[in-house]
Amino acid sequence: MIEPQDRRLLTRMEAAQAETQRHLGVIERQIAARAERLTITDRAKRRQHGRSASSWTNADERLFQQHVAELALARRGEIDSLTRKLDRQETAIAEFWTRHRVSATRR
Numbered sequence: 152m153i154e155p156q157d158r159r160l161l162t163r164m165e166a167a168q169a170e171t172q173r174h175l176g177v178i179e180r181q182i183a184a185r186a187e188r189l190t191i192t193d194r195a196k197r198r199q200h201g202r203s204a205s206s207w208t209n210a211d212e213r214l215f216q217q218h219v220a221e222l223a224l225a226r227r228g229e230i231d232s233l234t235r236k237l238d239r240q241e242t243a244i245a246e247f248w249t250r251h252r253v254s255a256t257r258r
Contacts, residue, residue: 153251157247157251160247161244161247164240164243164244164247165244167240168237168240168241168244171233171236171237171240172237174233175230175233175234175237178226178229178230178233182219182222182223182226183219185218185222186215186218186219186222187215189218190211190214190215190218193214194211194214
């Protein structure tokens with residue numbers, strides 16, 4: 152049985168981990184949205200068809216992936232920092248469970 156103060160500690164640790172995951176997700180969505188806007192803008196400049204242009208092509212997808220890679224590279228410090236923090240949090244939670252000898256089935 153986990154003591155109430157330990158349960159509160161675990162709850163805070165899991166909340167912090169969820170917040171870090173949420174922040175990382177926000178960054179990934181920002182990168183994808185920005186890459187899509189850049190791709191659409193570039194596509195509109197290349198084509199003079201305007202609104203009647205065809206839907207997303209393979210070339211557009213390649214350009215989108217290129218933009219995603221460039222934007223992720225630009226924010227790699229922030230992404231790496233959050234990824235390392237998430238790893239540390241996961242390790243701390245796993246060590247908590249080990250220290251309190253709680254099996255995976257009882258979690």
